[in-house]
Amino acid sequence: MTVISDVLQDSEIFSDLPAEALDRLAAAAHSRTAKQGDLIFHQDDPASLFFLVLSGRVRLIQHTIDGKDVTMATFVPGDAIGLVVAVTGQIYPGSAEVIEDAELLALSGELMWQFMNEHAALAVRILRLVAARLHESQNRIRELSAERVQQRIARSLLRLAQQLGVKETGGAIRLDVRLSRQDLAQMNGTTLETVSRTLTAWEREQIVDAAREQVIILKPHNLVLIAEDLPS
Amino acid sequence: MTVISDVLQDSEIFSDLPAEALDRLAAAAHSRTAKQGDLIFHQDDPASLFFLVLSGRVRLIQHTIDGKDVTMATFVPGDAIGLVVAVTGQIYPGSAEVIEDAELLALSGELMWQFMNEHAALAVRILRLVAARLHESQNRIRELSAERVQQRIARSLLRLAQQLGVKETGGAIRLDVRLSRQDLAQMNGTTLETVSRTLTAWEREQIVDAAREQVIILKPHNLVLIAEDLPS
């Protein structure tokens, strides 16, 4: 049997919390599983809980008025989702969709709020985390503003490789996640058709191996060249 | 003569700091002025200082490899620039360019770091601030991903109106900032030519009055309709 307070202790985020606080947080926590396609929370709902991903994959999406979805981030085990909004009692900035069956820990934002106000180190740690996310977001804004679709797709593949890439023989990197053309399109502000055409072109050049919901990067270096718009 | 610790006390950010800390922070602070076009700090420089805007306008820009600039945010009096990076000892995520002659207060990130670790309330307050910025950034990502240039320009005008709009006669709102076509282009990931054509079209419909480096919104409501892609 897994002890929740142990799980929390292992997580990077909570390592500043004293054992007593960990226990209180754990006591109020709920463990749950979610299946592919489930929404853990919905955009614009008031946030009182945040979630720690224990296994599986979850992504944060924003819905546009005209029905398109935009993927903001993907979360892997160890990541917290909705932490800041739950702590500050705001609304969720998007919906959290499970893309691969996941185990989650639902935690109380209010309790975290209390602990953060008592333990400055905890608040500071979370601040760094959010700052890093902000930095990433700003980079994406720059990319969306100034770069072509090709470059952005290349970049997102490289980012995914870093986050959840598995090394294969011959320097290839397999992206260990279900990843449809539509998913890539939503990450890059483009259409599934354009993603398809782009991947097909790269397959011809042996840069990637793109199967159904599965991408293997064969020549990471070439992808970097494309992302940086350098001649190959 | 202005007393720096008083200025700090008036700023929303520092109101949680005890007087003693304020004094120490003020003692290490440097007041400076900067002219239009000056760069307060440069992208990728190591950050040890952050800046409080006392007067004028400053914007944060990111440079792309191929020489384009992307505007990330505009700061008005009361705003802090580079706070988190200075506190966590990272590098500046962009350059801060003065767009209207400004008075600034340069403050020590290291001191803030100390105070944040001692005063949880301060850390929590700054966390909220950064969280709000993250939220904004994510909205911009959604806009850049899913919306047309027209919509984005409309949105940025509305945003500027909220931040530094001055009400004129007849429900019009004047944007109280020097704002060239190029500036609007950099905010929206487009070109100055497209901005020019868009504003010209809106002028024909009496929605805005666009002069040299100056925009007056005549019919805010119509801009909202354009931003939301609703029929007018």
Next chain:
DNA sequence: CGGCACGTTGAAGGGCTTCAAGCTCTGTGG
């Protein structure tokens, strides 16, 4: 083994960029 989600490919067209030329202000120095 049929249905459905995922994927490919083609064709058409539009939104936007790019390049280019010229215009209009504004500030500055003679």
Next chain:
DNA sequence: CCACAGAGCTTGAAGCCCTTCAACGTGCCG
């Protein structure tokens, strides 16, 4: 005070990148 240089802006033309629509192929799973 005026001329003039340069920054800001407009407008046109060409065309490309990407979207959109459409039809069809493919493979997975009940």
